[in-house]
Amino acid sequence: MVKIALIGCSGSIGRQVCAVVHRYPQKFAFSALVAGEDGETLSALAHEFRPAFAGLADGGECDLPEGTRRLSAEEALRNAFDGCDVALIAAGGFAGLAYTLRAASLGVRVALANKESLVCGGDLVTAELQKSGADLVPVDSEHSAIWQALSFRRDASFSELILTASGGPFRSYTQEQLARVTAADALRHPTWKMGAKITVDSATLLNKGYEVIEAHWLYGAPYEKIRAVVHPESIVHSLVAFEDGAMLAQLGYPTMELPIQLALTYPERLPCASAPDLAQIGALHFLPLPEERFPCFRLAAQAGKAGGTLPTVLNGAGEEAVRAFLEGKIGFLQISEIIEDALAHIPRETVSSYEQLKEADIRARKLALGRIYGI
Numbered sequence: 001m002v003k004i005a006l007i008g009c010s011g012s013i014g015r016q017v018c019a020v021v022h023r024y025p026q027k028f029a030f031s032a033l034v035a036g037e038d039g040e041t042l043s044a045l046a047h048e049f050r051p052a053f054a055g056l057a058d059g060g061e062c063d064l065p066e067g068t069r070r071l072s073a074e075e076a077l078r079n080a081f082d083g084c085d086v087a088l089i090a091a092g093g094f095a096g097l098a099y100t101l102r103a104a105s106l107g108v109r110v111a112l113a114n115k116e117s118l119v120c121g122g123d124l125v126t127a128e129l130q131k132s133g134a135d136l137v138p139v140d141s142e143h144s145a146i147w148q149a150l151s152f153r154r155d156a157s158f159s160e161l162i163l164t165a166s167g168g169p170f171r172s173y174t175q176e177q178l179a180r181v182t183a184a185d186a187l188r189h190p191t192w193k194m195g196a197k198i199t200v201d202s203a204t205l206l207n208k209g210y211e212v213i214e215a216h217w218l219y220g221a222p223y224e225k226i227r228a229v230v231h232p233e234s235i236v237h238s239l240v241a242f243e244d245g246a247m248l249a250q251l252g253y254p255t256m257e258l259p260i261q262l263a264l265t266y267p268e269r270l271p272c273a274s275a276p277d278l279a280q281i282g283a284l285h286f287l288p289l290p291e292e293r294f295p296c297f298r299l300a301a302q303a304g305k306a307g308g309t310l311p312t313v314l315n316g317a318g319e320e321a322v323r324a325f326l327e328g329k330i331g332f333l334q335i336s337e338i339i340e341d342a343l344a345h346i347p348r349e350t351v352s353s354y355e356q357l358k359e360a361d362i363r364a365r366k367l368a369l370g371r372i373y374g375i
Contacts, residue, residue, distance in 0.1 A: 002264060003031040005084035005108075007057075007099045008091035010041040012195040013113045013139070013256060017088055018045060020261045023272075028264060031084040034076045034099075036091070039063075053080060057095065081106055086264060088139070089114045092197060093319055094312070094361050097121045101354060104128035104136070111263040113139035115210045119304075120312040120361070122217035123351040136218075137263045142211050143218055144259035145237035145250035152266055154219055160241040161215050164231035165289060166191050168203040171230060175293060181332045183325055191234035191254045200322045201296075204335055205289070209300020213311055216304060223305050228297070230287040235276055251276055295336040299343060308348040309360040316364030317342035324372045342367045 004021065008014045014035075021028040032053040035042040039062035046054045046064050054064050055071030064070050071079055077098055081087050087103035088111040089096050096114030101121065103110045105128050112118070117125055129136055136154070138144050142163050150156040169188050170178060186203040187196060194202070201207035208228050215226045239249040252258055253276055261272050291298050296318070303314040321338040324330045330338070342364045351357065 001026075002028050003083060003085045004028060004264070005032040005034075005053075005081045005087045005103075006030055007034045007080065007087070007089050007096065008036070008114070009033045009045055010035040010038040011090060011092055012193070012198075013090035013260070016256050017090060017260050018049070020257055020264065020272075021049065023261075024270065027270075031082070032071075032080040034071070034080050034091075036095075052083060055080070057091070077102055081108055084108055086111050088260075088263070089117060090139075092116075092195065094120055094315060094358075097125075097357070098354065100125055101128055104134045105132055107132040107134045109135045109137065111137050111139050111260075113260070115140065115207075115214060116315055118214045118217040119210050120315050120357055121351075121354070122213070122311075123307075124354060124357070126217060137266065138214075138218055139256075139259050139263050140211065140214065141254075141256060141259050142238040143214060144262060146215070146219065146240055148250045148262070149238075149240040149248040150219070156219075157243070158219070158221075158240050159225070159243045161219060161221055161226045162239040162241065162247075163208060163211050163215065163226070163228040164234070164236050164238050164286075165205065165208045165228050166202065166234045167230040167232055167287070167290075168205065170203055171232070171290065173293070175333075178293065179331060179333055183328065186325070186332065190232070196326055197319070197322055200325060200335075201318070204296040204332070205291075205294040206296035206300055206318055206335075206339075208289070209297040209304070210315075212301055213304035223301070228289050230289055231285065232287075233281065233284055235281060235284055236286075296339060299336060299339050303343060306348055308350050309346075309357060310343060310348045312357045312360040313342050313346045313364040314339060316361040317368040320365050320368035320372065329372055338368050338371050341371055 030049045030051040033051050037058040037060045039060045043063040055076040057076050086109045089100050090113040097117045100117035186200050234254045236249045241247045258272050303310040317339045321335040
């Protein structure tokens, strides 16, 4: 029985983790469930799965069953991983980094679905993993695909990593059309069902820029050996090229349950989803990434290459800009403008601590909010 501490149980990824555990109750159980502030969802999941611990990281009320110890916000970070075999970090945003660092320091396997942990804290997470010897496995579909193509090794050799992107709902839009899109338009992703923030990040291609930074940290890849292509069908989840000219890819219908389940069971593979019917699909297409119309990808790649605290600035400003876009406060094209402004005005620093990154995150958000609301 594999005991899982799930951080971010109420979000899109968290709900799909619960579906995997529900599918194989004889193999998996939750030792801890942590949500942000959604006490209703946490209560329902706690009554269904009966974990030893449960808590709300952002505070609030919840109704827990007998035998489940309630964790305060501080205790959630300190004690959520007690007795677990796998720490599955599915919390969204910068908030997930603290949990990733804590799990890595304890030496448990970290199944990572939180992009920001490596985007913002790649230096710190890598150092903690090396110190504790903890295993980190990717849950992102693209990075799971690369990990599979590399035979479940993050230290394997390759000549190039190729990330695939659906292109989102606006891949063929002109600049004039992009200026008129609404949040409702952006949330209509053509192939994936995800949370609102990551769906907008997919529409701006900021998400793909994040994945470039993740690839750098996950596989020790120089940035010149990482590229992205548009693949509208979302069947090929990423590819790896090798020195002899061979290329390996992982194919599957768009579902996060497969990479989630594989992160928990590898190297064993268990029934999860139907394999693609290639004859029915008919054709798979690959197109250049339209960077000129989606500057968020370029900004992310530049911040990743510059390193230090700039990826944290990128993310902090991006989180506030996307929130404002979803609330109708700014237009789609302003998301990249706010991020670029933050990167231009907040100096790069060499990363030394989590507290330093937290301060950079606060500064980026403050600058972004000032740009959005004129304060």
